[in-house]
Amino acid sequence: MTPKATPMFETRSSGQSSLSLVLGLIHEHRAMTRSEICSLTGLSRSTVAKLVTTLVNLGFASDTGAEQIDRVGRPSMGVDASKEMLAISVHPEVDYLEIKAVAFNGTIVHSEKHLYDEPIGAYQAVDDMVQVIDSLVADLETSDTNYRILGIGVIVPGQINSSTGIVRQAPHLQWSEFPIRDLLTERLSMPVFVANDASLGCKAEMAYGAAKGATDVVYMHGTSGIGGGVFMNGTELKGFRGYAAELGHMRISSGKELDYSGIQGTLEALVRRDDLEAVLGLKNVSDEDLEIALLNNRTPESTALARRQLEALGIATANLANIFNPEVFVLAGFLRFLYRFDQNYFHRVIKKHAIPAVLEGMQVFVNELGTNSLAIGASELVFQEAIADPAKYVKRK
Amino acid sequence: MTPKATPMFETRSSGQSSLSLVLGLIHEHRAMTRSEICSLTGLSRSTVAKLVTTLVNLGFASDTGAEQIDRVGRPSMGVDASKEMLAISVHPEVDYLEIKAVAFNGTIVHSEKHLYDEPIGAYQAVDDMVQVIDSLVADLETSDTNYRILGIGVIVPGQINSSTGIVRQAPHLQWSEFPIRDLLTERLSMPVFVANDASLGCKAEMAYGAAKGATDVVYMHGTSGIGGGVFMNGTELKGFRGYAAELGHMRISSGKELDYSGIQGTLEALVRRDDLEAVLGLKNVSDEDLEIALLNNRTPESTALARRQLEALGIATANLANIFNPEVFVLAGFLRFLYRFDQNYFHRVIKKHAIPAVLEGMQVFVNELGTNSLAIGASELVFQEAIADPAKYVKRK
DNA sequence: TTTAGTTTGTTTAGATTGAATACAAACAAG
DNA sequence: CTTGTTTGTATTCAATCTAAACAAACTAAA
Numbered sequence: 001m002t003p004k005a006t007p008m009f010e011t012r013s014s015g016q017s018s019l020s021l022v023l024g025l026i027h028e029h030r031a032m033t034r035s036e037i038c039s040l041t042g043l044s045r046s047t048v049a050k051l052v053t054t055l056v057n058l059g060f061a062s063d064t065g066a067e068q069i070d071r072v073g074r075p076s077m078g079v080d081a082s083k084e085m086l087a088i089s090v091h092p093e094v095d096y097l098e099i100k101a102v103a104f105n106g107t108i109v110h111s112e113k114h115l116y117d118e119p120i121g122a123y124q125a126v127d128d129m130v131q132v133i134d135s136l137v138a139d140l141e142t143s144d145t146n147y148r149i150l151g152i153g154v155i156v157p158g159q160i161n162s163s164t165g166i167v168r169q170a171p172h173l174q175w176s177e178f179p180i181r182d183l184l185t186e187r188l189s190m191p192v193f194v195a196n197d198a199s200l201g202c203k204a205e206m207a208y209g210a211a212k213g214a215t216d217v218v219y220m221h222g223t224s225g226i227g228g229g230v231f232m233n234g235t236e237l238k239g240f241r242g243y244a245a246e247l248g249h250m251r252i253s254s255g256k257e258l259d260y261s262g263i264q265g266t267l268e269a270l271v272r273r274d275d276l277e278a279v280l281g282l283k284n285v286s287d288e289d290l291e292i293a294l295l296n297n298r299t300p301e302s303t304a305l306a307r308r309q310l311e312a313l314g315i316a317t318a319n320l321a322n323i324f325n326p327e328v329f330v331l332a333g334f335l336r337f338l339y340r341f342d343q344n345y346f347h348r349v350i351k352k353h354a355i356p357a358v359l360e361g362m363q364v365f366v367n368e369l370g371t372n373s374l375a376i377g378a379s380e381l382v383f384q385e386a387i388a389d390p391a392k393y394v395k396r397k
Numbered sequence: 398m399t400p401k402a403t404p405m406f407e408t409r410s411s412g413q414s415s416l417s418l419v420l421g422l423i424h425e426h427r428a429m430t431r432s433e434i435c436s437l438t439g440l441s442r443s444t445v446a447k448l449v450t451t452l453v454n455l456g457f458a459s460d461t462g463a464e465q466i467d468r469v470g471r472p473s474m475g476v477d478a479s480k481e482m483l484a485i486s487v488h489p490e491v492d493y494l495e496i497k498a499v500a501f502n503g504t505i506v507h508s509e510k511h512l513y514d515e516p517i518g519a520y521q522a523v524d525d526m527v528q529v530i531d532s533l534v535a536d537l538e539t540s541d542t543n544y545r546i547l548g549i550g551v552i553v554p555g556q557i558n559s560s561t562g563i564v565r566q567a568p569h570l571q572w573s574e575f576p577i578r579d580l581l582t583e584r585l586s587m588p589v590f591v592a593n594d595a596s597l598g599c600k601a602e603m604a605y606g607a608a609k610g611a612t613d614v615v616y617m618h619g620t621s622g623i624g625g626g627v628f629m630n631g632t633e634l635k636g637f638r639g640y641a642a643e644l645g646h647m648r649i650s651s652g653k654e655l656d657y658s659g660i661q662g663t664l665e666a667l668v669r670r671d672d673l674e675a676v677l678g679l680k681n682v683s684d685e686d687l688e689i690a691l692l693n694n695r696t697p698e699s700t701a702l703a704r705r706q707l708e709a710l711g712i713a714t715a716n717l718a719n720i721f722n723p724e725v726f727v728l729a730g731f732l733r734f735l736y737r738f739d740q741n742y743f744h745r746v747i748k749k750h751a752i753p754a755v756l757e758g759m760q761v762f763v764n765e766l767g768t769n770s771l772a773i774g775a776s777e778l779v780f781q782e783a784i785a786d787p788a789k790y791v792k793r794k
Numbered sequence: 795t796t797t798a799g800t801t802t803g804t805t806t807a808g809a810t811t812g813a814a815t816a817c818a819a820a821c822a823a824g
Numbered sequence: 825c826t827t828g829t830t831t832g833t834a835t836t837c838a839a840t841c842t843a844a845a846c847a848a849a850c851t852a853a854a
Contacts, residue, residue, distance in 0.1 A: 819832075
């Protein structure tokens with residue numbers, strides 16, 4: 001008997017089913033009525049009824065009574081996204097490890113942060129993650145609510161090969177070639193997903209923040225370096241190996257400044273948080289403090305520097321506008337207040353360097369979501385997987 | 398009665414059906430056996446039999462007898478892509494108008510080229526297109542073969558809004574804001590599709606040329622300016638309004654040279670075909686002649702210029718590698734022989750400016766397809782639409 | 795030549811999904 | 825209390841694809 005060849009394509013039965021479609025809508029809206037589902041999906045009432053029942057039985061949603069009032073006709077019954085299905089987000093950083101639990105309806109059920117005095121190695125970090133998650137799982141199991149954990153989403157400040165789950169390079173953590181996904185999967189016996197921090201920030205802003213409703217989004221996040229996330233036509237730009245959207249390394253000038261990767265004239269080399277702190281006489285301050293100082297204590301020097309950085313950022317933005325023709329541009333991290341320092345100047349720079357057609361209808365926003373943005377993005381990694389194949393996740397006894 | 402709200406999503410019945418899947422495979426392979434379809438799609442033999450029968454009845458494919466030999470087992474029956482279903486490609490350029498007819502199995506059935514002594518306006522061009530197509534259609538109707546024309550694909554050297562079919566700006570043709578799709582649809586009563594030339598070149602190279610099999614491809618085409626096409630994860634990068642992939646306008650230097658759109662330091666301003674011609678003492682020569690001159694008559698001046706241009710092209714390529722992490726990079730037009738002038742130098746520049754991870758496994762190729770590449774790309778616009786909904790196209794009597 | 799084994803085509807009988815229809819239920823406005 | 829509107833539910837029907845059984849067409853080996 002010849003081994004059956006693996007099909008190149010997915011056939012109907014395993015494709016995007018209506019069950020996924022409805023579950024995705026419930027997750028996105030947190031709460032909705034059956035009739036809303038009908039009109040949004042175009043499915044018939046009988047089909048929606050059957051699908052919702054299935055989802056309730058699987059534990060992804062809960063039936064609420066009829067609640068709508070003040071309208072002609074029989075009130076439609078409500079469906080809520082589950083409060084019990086959870087994703088756990090894990091965020092290792094230079095000086096802390098943050099763990100949160102996010103429910104399928106978007107609420108943050110749990111949050112803890114462990115500070116480190118000194119940077120720890122990759123293997124030590126995994127040990128710590130396992131320990132914290134194990135004890136969190138134990139807590140949740142004994143809780144009154146019947147929680148069910150669908151998986152883990154790891155937020156990594158560095159380059160990730162999304163298909164293998166290997167951290168290729170995380171300069172600030174000083175990790176490299178570290179197979180974090182497999183290590184965690186092995187020790188936690190749960191699905192584990194790994195992604196870059198900027199890409200998760202973008203995902204979250206698109207789902208619930210500044211870029212809500214947009215399908216073509218470019219996101220830039222300024223921390224020590226500049227990370228990027230790009231979604232085109234609603235799907236993430238990953239590239240061949242998953243290293244796409246390294247926007248900070250884009251070269252825009254012939255200058256000789258080096259960025260964190262030793263490359264000349266790049267965005268990251270020209271727009272530096274350190275330089276902004278230095279010109280204001282600060283060091284290692286929080287984003288909040290830096291924002292206040294930058295916007296309120298304007299000196300000729302700080303203005304000149306901010307202008308120079310805004311020009312570089314504007315040229316980069318114009319380049320990205322020419323390349324991607326995005327609907328929305330989101331600036332996060334310190335780029336948020338660099339932008340606010342002189343929005344008008346920034347837009348003038350863009351206008352000078354982009355072709356007019358791509359600027360029509362393009363909007364620039366700063367991030368809206370705050371501290372929970374990355375955790376929500378990480379939870380989406382887990383939830384989207386569950387949404388794609390809800391039948392796989394049976395309700396726990 | 399309330400008007401039924403338009404569904405946001407497509408439900409199963411209108412989604413990607415197995416019929417489309419099989420038709421797409423037949424189109425791609427030109428000829429294949431039923432059993433190959435089974436193993437590639439994972440569909441059962443009975444389903445494949447039914448689907449193929451449907452496609453043959455619709456006229457998209459023709460049954461061929463069992464032909465396979467020298468293997469154990471009953472020979473599988475063959476299916477050929479139709480030789481009678483046609484797409485017509487239309488290519489207006491500064492000094493000519495080229496019309497070709499491409500069959501569903503990829504063969505070029507007809508080709509004609511009309512030269513112009515002087516540039517003609519957009520409306521005159523449409524008049525000419527209509528006239529040529531009408532007479533071509535009349536010819537095909539009276540032919541022995543029972544041809545059926547599915548639609549028209551227009552190749553435009555300029556920016557296209559793909560959703561509205563309006564030519565936003567075609568600098569060489571001197572067209573702007575020209576609703577070419579609607580004008581042609583109205584006068585030809587056939588489906589008309591319009592796309593940018595570089596994007597079609599990329600599509601063709603991916604389907605049948607240098608980038609065959611790749612899903613993440615960046616393509617750059619050098620003519621007078623530099624056009625680009627990008628496909629990520631198998632789908633074209635279009636952006637919000639369809640103006641994405643304007644790669645020639647990417648800024649990579651702080652120099653003051655202006656490109657065709659009056660923007661400083663862009664790729665298009667630094668890598669110019671005119672300059673190559675000038676340094677070799679040529680003017681308005683064909684790509685073939687320029688290639689021979691450049692590669693064979695190397696002078697210190699031409700070498701210095703080619704090196705400068707290769708450096709700019711390399712920096713741009715590195716930028717695009719960082720942004721897209723493509724699997725394959727395709728260089729077409731005069732970039733083809735600029736690359737061949739000194740491949741090693743080009744690769745050294747890339748290595749210097751790109752982060753190492755994105756270069757792993759990335760391949761640089763020159764275009765493989767020749768003169769018919771754009772026509773094949775344009776025919777794909779038409780055929781992909783037919784493949785998506787084959788039942789819509791009933792067989793002509 | 796015969797026989798066994800392999801692969802494919804064909805027929806038939808389900809399984810699954812979702813639409814359409816009809817009817818009942820729950821509401822607002824007269 | 826009636827009418828009109830909207831939603832939930834049950835039943836029927838159509839479309840799509842699988843699975844299983846069997847027949848057909850081939851190779852290879854006895």
